[in-house]
Amino acid sequence: MRLLIEAGHKVYALSRSEENALVVRRLGAEPVTVNLFDAEALTRVLRDMKIDAIVHLATKIPATSQMGKAAAWQENDRIRRDGMRNLVDAALAVGVQTVIYPxxxxxxxxxxxxxxDASSTPVQSHVTQQATIDAEAEVARFTQGQRRGIVLRMGNLYGPEIPSALEQFHMAQKGLAMLPGPRDAYLSYIWLEDAARAIVIALTEVPAGIYDIVDDEPATRDEFAAALAQSVGKKRLFRIPNGVIKMMSGIASDLITRSQRVSNRRFRELTTWKPGVPNIQKGWPLIAQASRSPETKKRVPAPMSLI
Structure with a gap:
């Protein structure tokens, strides 16, 4: 929201609580209360506000301890699949020109x-990812209506405000690393601020399509563990065995071991965007530095969606 407002956009944000509404107002945006699953209400709201673009950021990723259970993904899947379908229906009905789905x-x-990358590699469905593939299909339907639908395939988000990154960091402080998969398998990450800037830039700088928002240098598990260890002042970390992680991960076990060396080349070629944090060797020390600051203890609740 801060970056959108700084770029001159008028921002409305869906909010389901007064606490979030206060945050939205404090950041300079206008809170809107509407049910993401009520297509008629969404259409009325969009028409009343004369919206040009929609960014669907709504999500509810399960806690790490619950990710192996199919039931834990149901609400997130509904937000992704049904929420995106309702937003596209409403956007087509009222003349919204741009829809962005991360x-x-x-x-x-x-x-x-x-x-x-998106131009070279077909997707491979997985039970925990099918809903996001379905949401991408809704964006494609929007584009077929002579509009501009944009999908941004994000890497793993990390930064001092990301709970999963802090979880990894605190484990590393205890000498542990949970990095399932072969040691030479690749992970693709993206710094939170860089991901946010990509969304803002995509609003004005790219045609309809699918783009990859990752840092410049994906890391192998070994490289990742080494950078994480260095950031907490340790020579090495004890890697929790893959067999143990697979038992803990349930339905996600075969997904989280994949090697995915994703390139951001196409988005960089078409836009002014480039990652401010180009790799995890630069990112983890920044998280370590932030962890020593009292400011990192201030957490801002995230609104459900931006319109």
Missing amino acids: SFYYVYPDSGGRWI
């Missing part, structure tokens, strides 16, 4: 050390 790079298959 997807996830885990839709790609295991690709070893090969560079992959």
